[in-house]
Amino acid sequence: MIQTLQSLIRQPSVSATGEGIEECANLVHNTLQENGIDSKILHMEGHAPLIYGEINKGLPRTVLFYNHYDVQPAEPLDMWEHPPFGGNIHDNKVYGRGATDDKGELVARIEAVRSLAESDGLQYNVKFAIEGEEENGSRGIPSYLKKYGKMLKCDGIVWEFGYVDNNDTPIVGLGMKGMLYVTLKAQGPKRDIHSGMAPIIQNPIWRLVGALSVLATPDGRITIPDWYKHAQPFSQDEIDIINMMPFDEGTIKEELGVSGFVQNVNTESVKQDLTKVATCNIAGIISGYTGDGTKTILPSVATAKLDLRLLPGMVPSVQSRMLQEYLHVRGFGDISISTEHGQQGIRASPSHTFVQAVRKAVDVAYGRHILNVMYPETGPIWQFSNALNAPCVLVGGTHIHSHMHSPNEFARIDLLEKTASTMMHLLNSV
Amino acid sequence: MIQTLQSLIRQPSVSATGEGIEECANLVHNTLQENGIDSKILHMEGHAPLIYGEINKGLPRTVLFYNHYDVQPAEPLDMWEHPPFGGNIHDNKVYGRGATDDKGELVARIEAVRSLAESDGLQYNVKFAIEGEEENGSRGIPSYLKKYGKMLKCDGIVWEFGYVDNNDTPIVGLGMKGMLYVTLKAQGPKRDIHSGMAPIIQNPIWRLVGALSVLATPDGRITIPDWYKHAQPFSQDEIDIINMMPFDEGTIKEELGVSGFVQNVNTESVKQDLTKVATCNIAGIISGYTGDGTKTILPSVATAKLDLRLLPGMVPSVQSRMLQEYLHVRGFGDISISTEHGQQGIRASPSHTFVQAVRKAVDVAYGRHILNVMYPETGPIWQFSNALNAPCVLVGGTHIHSHMHSPNEFARIDLLEKTASTMMHLLNSV
Known part of the structure; x- marks a missing residue:
C-alpha cells in the first residue's frame, strides 16, 4: 500500500494547470487493475478522465468510493522540507503533495478491497468513482453523474476523506452544508x-x-x-450528537485570536450554531x-x-x-x-443502516468514534447522494493537521493502515 | 508677464519629490524683486521655503495674496502633447505643469502689483505669501502662520486661484468646506x-x-x-446667492453618467444641498x-x-x-x-467691505461675475483667515477645464490678462 502511494505521489497531477492529469489517470487505472479491480477510463469532453473501478460479485448491496487523483499545486516550492512529488518516508509519515488529499485515502481503500477480494471476504459489491478535477471545482461531475448514474448505482457512498482529530479519534461525518x-x-x-x-x-x-x-x-x-x-429540521438525535461533539473552546479562541463567539455565551450553543446556522x-x-x-x-x-x-x-x-x-x-x-x-447541502441520518455499518466498522478499527452531523464546509456531496439516491458518509484517515493544500503535506502510515482496516471491516460486515 | 510665466514653468518644482523646490523658491524671490516687490525667503525646519513679498506704502489697508510655487508631478509623461516643463505657447495658451496651478495666477498678480506700483496707483499695501508645499498638504503653513502671523497681517486675503466657468464668467468664491x-x-x-x-x-x-x-x-x-x-447658519443672502448660481443639470448628469441626484427632485434643492449638506x-x-x-x-x-x-x-x-x-x-x-x-471650513460674508471691493473689481474687468458661497472642496483657507483675522476670497483666472493636475495643463493668455486687470482694479479701488 505504501509503495503504491509513493508511486502515485511521484506522478504529479495538478488539475489547476493540467500537469500530469492524463498520466495519473492511466496510473490509477493500472493500479486498480493490478489490485484485481476491473477498471475503465471514462471521458467527457472538456473534463479530466473519471476512473471507474468495480468488483461485482452479484451481492445484494453495493458501496461506492468517491475519490480524486488530482492535487493542489505544490507551490510555494521553497517551503517544502521534502520534495513535493518525492513520496519520501520519515518517522511514520509519507510526504508529498496529495499524500493525504487524496492519494493516501485512495490507496487505503484499494488495499482494503484487494485484501478482502483475495480472501473472498467481500460482503458488498464495490465501485470506485475517481475523478481528476476535485481541486478545480469538480465541474465535470454533474455530466458524469448524468451519463453514468446507472453504472454508479449503490447503497451507500464513502466520501473522499474523513478526519481524525488531535486525539487520534476518527470522526464520522454525515454531511456538508x-x-x-x-x-x-x-x-x-x-x-x-x-x-x-x-x-x-x-x-x-x-x-x-x-x-x-x-x-x-x-x-x-x-x-x-x-x-x-x-x-430540513434537525432531529433530536442530531441535536444530541452536536452536544456530544468535543469542542475545545479555549484552543479555538487562542488559535483565532478572538475573545468570544458571536451572540453566544456558552459552549453548547456555539456548537449548535456551528451546525444549524x-x-x-x-x-x-x-x-x-x-x-x-x-x-x-x-x-x-x-x-x-x-x-x-x-x-x-x-x-x-x-x-x-x-x-x-x-x-x-x-x-x-x-x-x-x-x-x-x-x-446544495445534505446530511445523512445517523441511524441509517449504511451509516450504522460504517460506525460499527470504525469502532472495530479504532475502538471509538465521534459523529459530526454536518461539516460547515461545502462539497459536491449532495450531487452524488441525490443522483444515486444513497446516503453519503465521510470517513477516512485524514489527520486534521496533515498540511492539506499546504507545503509538507503528509499521510501518517498508522492512519493509512487504520483506514484500510476500517474499510475492510465495513466491506466485510453483514 | 507671459515670459515670466514661461521661466517659472521651465523651473520644475515638484513638492511630492522635492525636485527643484529650492531653485524655484530662489527664482520666485528674484522675480518679485525684479518686479519692484521687496522679498525675502523664509525657512522652517523640515518644510519648503515660504517667499514673503511686500510693498508697504503705509496705506491704511493691506491685501495679502496667497499663492504657491510648487506643482503636481508631471506624470504620465507620454500623455503630454507639449513638454510639461516647456512653457510652449499655442493659440492663446501657455502649456506646462503649473501653467494655471499656480504659476499663472501668481504672475498675473505680480504683474498687477508691478504695473500699479510703477504708476503709483496702489491704494493698498500689498503682501505675498507664496508657499512650496501646497500640492503636498501645506503641512508647514500652521508653523509659518504662527511664527510670521504679525508680518502677514492684512485686511483681506486673495486665495491662490479662482475659477472662470465654461462661459468665461468669473466666479468669486467666498469659502471652502x-x-x-x-x-x-x-x-x-x-x-x-x-x-x-x-x-x-x-x-x-x-x-x-x-x-x-x-x-x-x-x-x-x-x-x-x-x-x-x-x-454656522446660512443667511438669506447666501441662500439667494446659491439659487442664483447657474447649474447645468443635464450636462452634469451626462458627464457623470447618473440619471438623478440623491434625495432630490429639482435643481434648486440640488444646488442648496451641494453647499449646505x-x-x-x-x-x-x-x-x-x-x-x-x-x-x-x-x-x-x-x-x-x-x-x-x-x-x-x-x-x-x-x-x-x-x-x-x-x-x-x-x-x-x-x-x-x-x-x-x-x-475647518470657512466662508466670508458676501457683503463684507473687502468682498464687495473684489466683486466690483471683477465687474470692471469682465463686466459680470457669479458668486459661490462655498466650494464643496477643502483647503487651508480657514487657517489663513483665522490666524490673520481677515476674510478670504477666491478670485482668479483658472479656466474650469485647464487640466490642472493632469497632462497638458494650460493657462489662457486672455484670462491671465483679465486676471491681472482684475487685480489692478482691486488694488486701485478706493
Whole structure:
C-alpha cells in the first residue's frame, strides 16, 4: 500500500494547470487493475478522465468510493522540507503533495478491497468513482453523474476523506452544508469623482452598505424573512450528537485570536450554531481608494462577495431568488446580483443502516468514534447522494493537521493502515 | 508677464519629490524683486521655503495674496502633447505643469502689483505669501502662520486661484468646506479563516457595515444627532446667492453618467444641498478576498476611509469626538477610529467691505461675475483667515477645464490678462 502511494505521489497531477492529469489517470487505472479491480477510463469532453473501478460479485448491496487523483499545486516550492512529488518516508509519515488529499485515502481503500477480494471476504459489491478535477471545482461531475448514474448505482457512498482529530479519534461525518455564492454590485457615477459632489451624487458604497445591512445583523445573522423556510429540521438525535461533539473552546479562541463567539455565551450553543446556522458571510468587499494615506473620491462602483452557507433542503437558485426579491422589496432593486455558483447541502441520518455499518466498522478499527452531523464546509456531496439516491458518509484517515493544500503535506502510515482496516471491516460486515 | 510665466514653468518644482523646490523658491524671490516687490525667503525646519513679498506704502489697508510655487508631478509623461516643463505657447495658451496651478495666477498678480506700483496707483499695501508645499498638504503653513502671523497681517486675503466657468464668467468664491478624514477599522480573527466558521466567529465586515449604517442613510445623509450643532447658519443672502448660481443639470448628469441626484427632485434643492449638506463620504472600503472569481474566507480586518466634509463652525476634533461617542452609544465601541487629518471650513460674508471691493473689481474687468458661497472642496483657507483675522476670497483666472493636475495643463493668455486687470482694479479701488 505504501509503495503504491509513493508511486502515485511521484506522478504529479495538478488539475489547476493540467500537469500530469492524463498520466495519473492511466496510473490509477493500472493500479486498480493490478489490485484485481476491473477498471475503465471514462471521458467527457472538456473534463479530466473519471476512473471507474468495480468488483461485482452479484451481492445484494453495493458501496461506492468517491475519490480524486488530482492535487493542489505544490507551490510555494521553497517551503517544502521534502520534495513535493518525492513520496519520501520519515518517522511514520509519507510526504508529498496529495499524500493525504487524496492519494493516501485512495490507496487505503484499494488495499482494503484487494485484501478482502483475495480472501473472498467481500460482503458488498464495490465501485470506485475517481475523478481528476476535485481541486478545480469538480465541474465535470454533474455530466458524469448524468451519463453514468446507472453504472454508479449503490447503497451507500464513502466520501473522499474523513478526519481524525488531535486525539487520534476518527470522526464520522454525515454531511456538508450547501452554498450560494453571489456578488452584489452597486453602481455610482461612471468614473470616480471628487468627493465634494457627495451631497448630490449617490455614493455606491453607501448603497451597498444599505443593502447589506438589511440582509443581516451586525453579528452576521440573516434577517431575510423565510430564509430557513426550506431547511430540513434537525432531529433530536442530531441535536444530541452536536452536544456530544468535543469542542475545545479555549484552543479555538487562542488559535483565532478572538475573545468570544458571536451572540453566544456558552459552549453548547456555539456548537449548535456551528451546525444549524445558515450564514451570510461577506468574503470580500471593495470600493474606492484603498491604498496608503488619504484620497477624497466618490467611487464609481462598490462590490461585495457573499458566500451564503445553506442547510440541507435549501436550494441555491431558490435562495438566490428570495435574496433578490427581498432586496427589491426593501428598496434596493438597483443592486445587481450575480450568482457565481451554488451547491446544495445534505446530511445523512445517523441511524441509517449504511451509516450504522460504517460506525460499527470504525469502532472495530479504532475502538471509538465521534459523529459530526454536518461539516460547515461545502462539497459536491449532495450531487452524488441525490443522483444515486444513497446516503453519503465521510470517513477516512485524514489527520486534521496533515498540511492539506499546504507545503509538507503528509499521510501518517498508522492512519493509512487504520483506514484500510476500517474499510475492510465495513466491506466485510453483514 | 507671459515670459515670466514661461521661466517659472521651465523651473520644475515638484513638492511630492522635492525636485527643484529650492531653485524655484530662489527664482520666485528674484522675480518679485525684479518686479519692484521687496522679498525675502523664509525657512522652517523640515518644510519648503515660504517667499514673503511686500510693498508697504503705509496705506491704511493691506491685501495679502496667497499663492504657491510648487506643482503636481508631471506624470504620465507620454500623455503630454507639449513638454510639461516647456512653457510652449499655442493659440492663446501657455502649456506646462503649473501653467494655471499656480504659476499663472501668481504672475498675473505680480504683474498687477508691478504695473500699479510703477504708476503709483496702489491704494493698498500689498503682501505675498507664496508657499512650496501646497500640492503636498501645506503641512508647514500652521508653523509659518504662527511664527510670521504679525508680518502677514492684512485686511483681506486673495486665495491662490479662482475659477472662470465654461462661459468665461468669473466666479468669486467666498469659502471652502472643512474636512475630517478618518479610518474606521473592525477587527476579526487574527488571520483570514475558512468561512465555515461564520456561524460562531464575528466577521469584521459585518461589524463595519453595521457601524457605517448607523452613521448615515443609504443615501449618505448623516444621522448622527447634533452633527450640525456647531455649523454656522446660512443667511438669506447666501441662500439667494446659491439659487442664483447657474447649474447645468443635464450636462452634469451626462458627464457623470447618473440619471438623478440623491434625495432630490429639482435643481434648486440640488444646488442648496451641494453647499449646505455636510457629508459623510466613504472614499474607500476594503476587506477579505477582492480578486477574480470566488474564495470563501472570513476576513481578519475590515477598513473604511471616510472623508466627512464639514460646514464652517464645525471643528474636526469636536466632530471626531462626536463620531466616536456616537459609535460607542450605538454599540460599536469595538470599531477603532483614527483621524488622518482635519481642516475647518470657512466662508466670508458676501457683503463684507473687502468682498464687495473684489466683486466690483471683477465687474470692471469682465463686466459680470457669479458668486459661490462655498466650494464643496477643502483647503487651508480657514487657517489663513483665522490666524490673520481677515476674510478670504477666491478670485482668479483658472479656466474650469485647464487640466490642472493632469497632462497638458494650460493657462489662457486672455484670462491671465483679465486676471491681472482684475487685480489692478482691486488694488486701485478706493
